[in-house]
Amino acid sequence: MGINQIYVNLPVKDILETKEFWAKLGFSINDKFSDENAICVIMKEDHIYAMFLKEEYFQTFINKPVAKGDTTQVFFAIGVDSREEVDQLVKIALENGGLQYEEPQDYGWMYQNSFLDLNGHGWGITYSDISQLPEE
Numbered sequence: 001m002g003i004n005q006i007y008v009n010l011p012v013k014d015i016l017e018t019k020e021f022w023a024k025l026g027f028s029i030n031d032k033f034s035d036e037n038a039i040c041v042i043m044k045e046d047h048i049y050a051m052f053l054k055e056e057y058f059q060t061f062i063n064k065p066v067a068k069g070d071t072t073q074v075f076f077a078i079g080v081d082s083r084e085e086v087d088q089l090v091k092i093a094l095e096n097g098g099l100q101y102e103e104p105q106d107y108g109w110m111y112q113n114s115f116l117d118l119n120g121h122g123w124g125i126t127y128s129d130i131s132q133l134p135e136e
Helices: 015-024 055-059 083-095
Strands: 006-012 038-044 048-054 075-079 110-116 122-128
Touching: 006 055, 015 038, 015 048, 048 055, 083 110, 083 122
Parallel strands: 006 048, 075 122
Antiparallel strands: 038 048, 110 122
16 A cells, blocks of 8 residues: 555634635645635645645544644644755744744754644644764
8 A cells, every 4th residue: 555645634713814824835725625614735746735624614524522722632744955944934934923833953964943823733844864864
């Protein structure tokens, strides 16, 4: 079995605000999978998508309560191509209503910075150079 795509479904309060937030970060929207109840953000064309679903609509997919904003069940980590891109994405997120989650961490071979989006979902943005990974 081979997985060829992943769709991560996340509850949100406001679809339009969410769409604007992710568009400002430079992500494209798949309009075929977007409407008044959902926004499909393309994280990696043909492979990875974040489906931001209005809370009421999200609830139709699950049989448990939607987690409250003061809880965390998942923290997403996404890799980018440079340290500068890590900081640029976090900077844009913060300028558009996101919150700093942790201070940047530099491990030499890996650099990361993180933010909470408008709905409190945590996003760790990471650049790594595996060739610099310590051997010990």
